[in-house]
Amino acid sequence: MTDLKAGAARYAGARVHRVEDPRLLTGHGTFVDDVVRPGMLHACFVRSPVARARITAVDASEALALDGVHAVFFAEDLNPDVRESWYTLLGRDVPDTPRPALADGEVRFAGDPVALVVARDRYVAEDAADLVEIDYEALPPVVDYATAGESAESVHPEHPGNVAGALDGRPAEELAPVFDGAAHVVAATIHQQAYVPVPMETRGLVAEWSAADGELTIWASTQAPHEVRLFCSRLLGLPEHKVRVIMRDTGGGFGQKVIPMREDMCLLLAARKLPAAVKWIEDRRENLLSAGQARHEHGHARMAFDDDGRILAAALDYVQDAGAYPSPSPLFSAAAVGMLFPGPYRIPQSTFSVRSMFSNTTGRTAYRGPWQFESVAREVLLDRAARQLGVDPVELRRRNLLRHDEMPFVNPNGMPYSDMTPLETFEHALEILDYPAFRKEQEQGRAQGRYLGVGTCSYVEPTASALGPHATEGATIRIEPSGTVNVYVSGGSTGNSLETTTVQLTADALGVDIADVNTIQGDTAVTPFGGGTGGSRSGSMIAGAIAETATTLRDRVIAIAAHRLEAAVDDIELAASRATVRGVPESGISLADIAALAYFQVDALPPGVPAGLEASARYRAQAPMIWTNATHVSTCEVDVVTGHVRLLRHIVSEDCGPMINPNVVEGQIAGGTVQGIGGALLEHLAYDEDGNPVSTTFMDYLLPTSAEVPDIEYGHVESPGPGPGGYKGVGEGGAIGAPPAVVNAVADALAPFGVEIGRLPLTPATIVALIEEAR
Structure with a gap:
């Protein structure tokens, strides 16, 4: 990224008010x-x-x-x-x-x-x-994806066995000796219900x-x-x-x-x-x-442990519901579930099998962290393992979580991790909670007949990638004759504040006042090609595109200023939409005057500097993948008579690198976390045995409200990523980490009853039934 002169970098990292808010909050948006x-x-x-x-x-x-x-x-x-x-x-x-x-x-x-x-x-x-x-x-419809392979009926005749796609990792028999010889083997089958993005628009x-x-x-x-x-x-x-x-x-997209x-x-x-x-x-x-379903899936997960509780191997057999017309092909998210199942843990050996099955239900679509089930299966299994091994689940994770000084690290399925802090964010989240104090409160509560629980989830999230068709992003920056800066990027902003992000980054890159920067997005007639919002790519990719483009313009502005002020190029500083000579602040020229020279007095420009102040460039991601990681910690109280779950605290410690705007980062975390809480406790896109949908209104499809969601508490651990500015993605993590943390908190609260959770959502009726079965 361009080396900014002293005093120029003022906006990235600051809690700048969103530039789109005045329009949206006053009802003047255009949908x-x-x-x-x-x-x-x-x-x-x-x-x-x-x-x-x-x-x-x-x-x-x-x-x-x-x-x-x-x-x-x-x-x-x-x-x-x-x-x-x-x-x-x-x-x-x-x-x-x-x-x-x-x-x-x-x-x-x-x-x-x-x-x-x-x-x-x-x-x-x-x-x-x-x-x-x-x-x-x-x-006859094929309603149950789990038995679709044995059905005599075909959703699509050209896909025998109703298989939409399949992929296998390392042969399972190669890991059989590890599981057979392990001191402990823990297994669980986890089912997740169908639920959906439900964008406001x-x-x-x-x-x-x-x-x-x-x-x-x-x-x-x-x-x-x-x-x-x-x-x-x-x-x-x-x-x-x-x-x-x-x-x-x-008004919201979330992958849909x-x-x-x-x-x-x-x-x-x-x-x-x-x-x-x-x-x-x-x-x-x-x-x-x-509009499509998501999350409808199950998996049989296994882990082998030694006597000290260290993971020796992991395996996942995973099946997902593709519905009738998935968009896009569902195998990619299914493959990601298998590849990412080891998560942020020091696991030496692993394998997986994934299957995507057609059914006569609405098609599977992308939804915030489409591979999220890998964290649900892994983290629920780890808590179950801790109970079986007689170890605190936090201690079990401490023995196995990767540290920052172990990066880079290639997980056993070949995913090349880098620039992450799994153990560090885990400890940070627990510190915010004060884990020992909560355990004491839990013990006192149980003595009083109150059932409190705590659950965690630690995960890794792949974001911008140098692989595939969206490995580049473009930007055009034009400094108008008035000195106003207009930035053209592809866009795709659906509540994730790409407008604010673009303005902040450009103001810093050119050393201009943020009030002088505007952004034009979302019109293919005038904006450069871009991959849009998906895969938590936008922040780091836009940062790269702006850095590439601003470098050309910045050099041109400095050259013009140096020529006009009769100073050396290296002595020119840009800040607050003005170029000055280092050490001589009274000697300066405004960006508006520089622009007037560039457009209207071309004979006064220095040799070799072209007329005008406009540049376009494309950024290509440098790393195979930029990785984000986080830990969610959730605490709850369960009413064992009614089955009601009351969430007490929800903490997220996230490492998404340096934050362009902490307000935006925390807004993204909060939105995903609330969606994850809804998926754990409430939401269910249900069908009857004939394939009829039974939850197509908000009377039946239950969403979380402010009454069900506690104040979300944030912790930030910043390790720079390999891209410009060290920025990483953050858009999907909340929806990945919240469900396992909530499920584990409920399971921990119900541990005195011997309850083990294997099916979502955790409605009051489900919880009462689990307690009655355990009794």
């Missing part, structure tokens, strides 16, 4: 539903009411006769227009799963889109959707086709506007420059909005057949019904 186009039409989907059936007949005549209805599209109207439908994230040649725009011949889950109705407004479109007649011939799209010039403009609620542009270009066979994607404000899904495909395909723009805004029921 997709705020977009209005001339003569705009509205879309509504007709969805399958059953999990699996053959479509035998369709009739849209009554719907088309309704005043205000413009069109009703079926599979034969849209699907043949698909040119290509692969994602940049995966690449053209990676095996993928089926992805028709509309159900063709057979519906494969309750909520499967069968027809697209377009009308003058949403109300008419919904009325018309009710009038579309579709005849179904019921077929549901999915949405506006597509406007201009037949005169063959251009398509898209307003999207997305995490990756350039991915939408590339996907649309391939889908429709349009040149890239004929597709423009505009992303303004997006990284890539276009089937409904988005339908809107894009239909747009060229319509005389005006068409808008689709998903309602909440649709979101819970068909």
Whole structure:
């Protein structure tokens, strides 16, 4: 990163107020539903009411006769227009799963889109959707992914055994002697329920086709506007420059909005057949019904220990539910579960097997830390091991956690860890809690009939990577003639404050006042290509792109200032939007005056310095992977009569390197942590035995509120990463670490009853049943 002169680095690391907050908090944001186009039409989907059936007949005549209805599209109207439908994230040649725009011949889950109705407004479109007649011939559904491999039925005939993907690590028989000869072997099968991102803003799209010039403009609620542009270009066979994607404000994504899904495909395909723009805004029921599931999975985990409680080997057999139409291919997250199962521990040998299985339920999608189950299985197993070995779970972890001075370290599955502090963050979190004091309080509580518990989770999180199609990020910085600095980056900000991050980093890199910096994001017509928000990559990648770009501009500004002030280049300092001579602060020139020279007095520029103050550059990640790590510590009290869990404290000690903005970092941790708490205790996207969803409203799908979540306490351990500024990712960790910590806290509270937890969520009814079974 550019070497900043003394006094220039003022903003990175500071709790700068978010620049987007005035707009958002006063209700002046622009979301997709705020977009209005001339003569705009509205879309509504007709969805399958059953999990699996053959479509035998369709009739849209009554719907088309309704005043205000413009069109009703079926599979034969849209699907043949698909040119290509692969994602940049995966690449053209990676095996993928089926992805028709509309159900063709057979519906494969309750909520499967069968027809697209377009009308003058949403109300008419919904009325018309009710009038579309579709005849179904019921077929036996494959509802339980865990038994899908033995089913005589196929979700997709081209995938025998309902296997969406599979991968095996080291042959299990090679580790058999280690497990057979170990002093202790502990095993557990852990089941995690399906739950979902539930962004505040549901999915949405506006597509406007201009037949005169063959251009398509898209307003999207997305995490990756350039991915939408590339996907649309391939889908429709349009040149890239004929597709423009505009992303303004997006009310949360959490992985669900990284890539276009089937409904988005339908809107894009239909747009060229319509005389005006068409808008689709998903309602909440649709979101819970068909926007995708996550977390539905189970695994059999084993660990071998020596007499001192040190881990000798670990193994995980993992199976996940892919649903009917996963997006993208689910094998990548499944493979990550296996590869990361050893976590931040000193484990010499390990193996895994992973299977992704189709079912007649909504498709699996990415959700904040898609590989999160590896931490659930490992950390729950470690607490169970501690109880069996008669060792405090904290002490067991101390014997096995990696230290900072052991980095770099290659885990037994080949993952190259670096720049992490697992033991250090663990001890820091326990210090914040005062672990010995809590154990005393717990002992006193049990004597009074109160059941308190404490649980921990330590994990590693892969963030920005030098591998794959998103290993680079671009930026353009223009110092305008007025001296104002405009920074253009891809964007994808969905509540993660990329606007504020970009402004802070640019102000420091150029030595300008933060009030003089603006950022333009989310418009593919003017911003450089970028991979968007996903995989906790944005902070470090944007930092690299800004550093690369600002270096060129900074050198040009300094050269102009030195020439004008008749000083040596090495003596020029930039701060507060002004260039001064070191040691002579009264000798200076403002950035506005430098810009005026660059644009309007080019004859006064020094030799070799081009006119204007604009630069573009791309940053390429240098390390194979940037690693973040953290420890969550949760304490709770369980009412053993009602099964109610009251969380007392939740502590997160995180090492995400130096923090660009602690407010933003802690906001990201808090959001993920609350989602993880919901997954541990409340949320469940449930289906009945016939494949009917039974939790498609917030009356049935329970979310955590402020009443269920304690104040989250933060600790920060900073070890620089290998990227510019030492910054690491932080976006997904809260959702990874919170569920195991909460589960272990509940298990610890119920330890006097001999309760062991193997299935989530931990609803009051579940906890009461566990206690009764143990008794």
